[in-house]
Amino acid sequence: MKKFGYWIPSLLWMGMIYYSSSTPYEKQDVRPLLGSWFNLSWLTPFVEGITFTYHNQEVSVAAQGIEGFIEFFIRKGAHIGVFFILTLLLYTALRHSFRKGKRLCAIAWFLTLFYAVFDELHQGLTPNRTPYVGDVVLDALGGSMAVLAIFLWEKRITDEKRSLISND
Template sequence: MRKKICIALAIIWMGVIFYMSNQPASISSIHSGNTINIISKLPIIGNIMDYLTSINIGEFIVRKCAHMFSYCILAIFLFMSVYEDNIKKAIIIAFLGTFLYACSDEFHQLFIPGRSGEFRDVMIDSTGGIIGIVFTTFIVKYK
């Protein structure tokens, strides 16, 4: 039952990623700007974000953190959907699934106004996937 739920969650999460990637750059920038406004209201972190925004890298950081977070979650769902007793198999499948979906997502963005498909983003997405896999592996091994 757990595997079926995790497979369903992975598919739903892939849909969320697709939906977010399907938005034109102007809409995506609005979302990033709203996130920056929320973060800017937090103590200490808000001051850092205000500074980063003033030197024009605040939006870049927010976008790349969103990439990493999205693929971290996807990797966790993929890992949990295939894991039984073989951790290595789950790691390989979760990483390959995350990497291939990141590649397809960047290809998809080539057709969205104002967006671009970049190998750098595939690497950032894959790094998020690795973080999710390491986190899940640690939990599974040491629970």
């Protein structure tokens, strides 16, 4: 039963993601907030030449205004960050539930990817929201970054232990 406690943060985090995907875009739109709290016009000369297409829409200052352009990166950065954290939480739960193993990172990543797909499908049921495979790719990138962070952290700990043993 104690091992189940390690799953609670993952489940709560997935609940937060689910709630966020259930919220129509209009209730998550931060452009008015950005426009009223910050004068972002000084950024325009630095980013006005950046133009690309994402989900069949032009992303540029000309098409969205500076607030919309910045919001795009906030939203896509949130995809990466939220699924980075989910992977870390899932890995922690797996590690405490099962003995150590190199496959735990892969399992955590695949569980994250599965949830990312589920999240996009669920988002398709929400008014004014559409599922998009590009967002799943960003979610998978966040999970991959978490796997890399775990690998580097564990390598550092292993190296420190070896260093302490060799110094004795």
